[in-house]
Amino acid sequence: MAASWTFAVARDELSRTTRVESALPELSDGEALLRVDRVGLTANNVTYAVLGDSMRYWEFFPPDRHGLDGRWGLPPLWGFAEVVASTVAEVEVGQRVYGYLPPAGHLVVRPSRMDDTGFRDASAHRAELPSPYNGYRSTVGDPAYRADQEDLLILFRPLFFTSFMLADRIVDxxxxxxxxxxxxxxxxxxxxxxxxxxxxxxxxxxxxxxxxxxxxxxxxxxxxxxxxxxxxxxxxxxxxxxxxxxxxxxxxxxxxxxxxxxxxxxxxxxxxxxxxxxxxxxxxxFAPVQMRKRRIDWGRDGLDGRFADAWQRFTDVVGGWLDVQVGAGPAALEHAWLDVLAGRTPPEVGRVVQF
The missing domain is CATH 3.40.50.720 (NAD(P)-binding Rossmann-like Domain)
Structure with missing residues (x-):
């Protein structure tokens, strides 16, 4: 039987970790299965864990869905995943998406609002959580996507979104x-x-x-x-x-x-x-607040276009600053988590893990 894995941290002691294996989940009608492919580890992910209770970050990926009890938390990561099974006609196997992912081998999503840009996860437990974290962006049709910049997107896109919206809020x-x-x-x-x-x-x-x-x-x-x-x-x-x-x-x-x-x-x-x-x-x-304002001001396409323009200005200069270090497998994820948590990752280093 095909298997998956999950990495988790103790909610009351973030340096204490565990890793469990489980069978691949069975899909119900209306669901799709993502295989987590490539993720980044930054101080942003530590922030999600630190604020896991107060900002509800622990709720995106409930531990009981991964065979763990509530003492454990799955710190959300940003990265790329591939659709490996789907019961939804508009979400095709082989589609590559960027979004909010668990520190695990797979994720079951319930796609909704599908269009050329991707889809949203309408799973019941995510319905009341901040909506910007529920989107999965298809690499096809994403104005900010370039295949040779995937690691920059993994490491910087969520941070840069905050940076872009912060700068916009100040100028606004x-x-x-x-x-x-x-x-x-x-x-x-x-x-x-x-x-x-x-x-x-x-x-x-x-x-x-x-x-x-x-x-x-x-x-x-x-x-x-x-x-x-x-x-x-x-x-x-x-x-x-x-x-x-x-x-x-x-x-x-x-x-x-x-x-x-x-x-x-x-x-x-x-x-x-x-x-x-x-x-x-x-x-x-809180970046999503400014994002909602600008979606009203500019429309979604206008916001996407301005973000893509700012992203390209940024990537034109950031490539010379960053040393991307890529690890492989769940053990590398644990090692990267502990290094970032302890502040042992120099600012010029970006940690990426491929599964």
């Missing part, structure tokens, strides 16, 4: 009247992708990073200035927007002390150090 609000934008975790993919999109369009861009990442972050060329965290006192005391991608309380406190009322916006964008610090921020940026 006339930069909040700021003269300076300060990014924490400036060496992170989400931060520097947003900086690439904003570079030269408005206020001065300043990156904050750890001493060990100063050289790399400065080499990117997308920030006007890069400072270590203990250099906050050197920031110009001008109207400033803080984009918090680190969640570090000490950084926020130092900025507030130094800038005072010149800190005009304090926006939590994501977490990379597992400290849920969003409550301390002035506001939280």
């Amino acid at each position: 609000n006339d930069w909040y009247g700021a003269q300076s934008l300060v990014f924490s975790s400036a060496s992170s993919k989400t931060a520097y992708a947003a900086a690439v999109e904003l570079r030269g369009r408005g206020p001065r861009l300043v990156g904050l990073t750890s001493p060990g990442n100063l050289g790399f972050t400065r080499s990117l060329g997308c920030y006007d200035e890069v400072l270590p965290y203990d250099g906050i006192g050197a920031l110009d005391r001008v109207p400033t927007v803080y984009l918090d991608l680190s969640g570090a309380p000490a950084t926020r406190a130092a900025l507030r002390e130094h800038l005072g009322d010149r800190l005009v916006r304090d926006i939590a964008v994501g977490l990379t150090n597992q400290i849920p610090n969003a409550d301390a921020a002035g506001e939280v940026f």
Whole structure:
């Protein structure tokens, strides 16, 4: 009997992992089976696990569907999968799709709203979850897809979507009247992708990073200035927007002390150090909210077109920055997870796993 596998982490201790094998699931009418082919591991995936309960990320791939109890969680991954069985005429075997995937060999989906761009998973347990995570984009007809850029799409597309929408939100609000934008975790993919999109369009861009990442972050060329965290006192005391991608309380406190009322916006964008610090921020940026606004403003095709244009601008420069390291099989996935979780992956490295 053909078999599949599932990798999971303990919800109360993310460094504790397990891997189980199971038979391939039988399909019911209206379902299709995806074989997970190639995925990426970034700090974004750790964020999904850290916020698994509060933001319902654990609910996308329930452990009981993979032979595990509720003590375990399946951290969502982004990547490519292939349709290997289907009871839905519009979803053909062999179709390759990009989307939200479990750390497992296979995924059963219930395709709905099929069109040339792909389909959505209408499985009952996903009905009330954020809709942007339920789409599976066909590589055919995707304006951002190029076969030779699959690893960049795996590693950057979900992050770049956040970056693109963050940059758009800032521009859409006339930069909040700021003269300076300060990014924490400036060496992170989400931060520097947003900086690439904003570079030269408005206020001065300043990156904050750890001493060990100063050289790399400065080499990117997308920030006007890069400072270590203990250099906050050197920031110009001008109207400033803080984009918090680190969640570090000490950084926020130092900025507030130094800038005072010149800190005009304090926006939590994501977490990379597992400290849920969003409550301390002035506001939280959630990319799907801005995406919904722009779908109304521009229509889906307009949003897709603008995203594809921004993506190509970004990939024109990112190829020279990134060292993609590809592992093979479930054991490589576990190794990559533990490395990213522990912060052992340098900012210039991207982790991809092929199954």
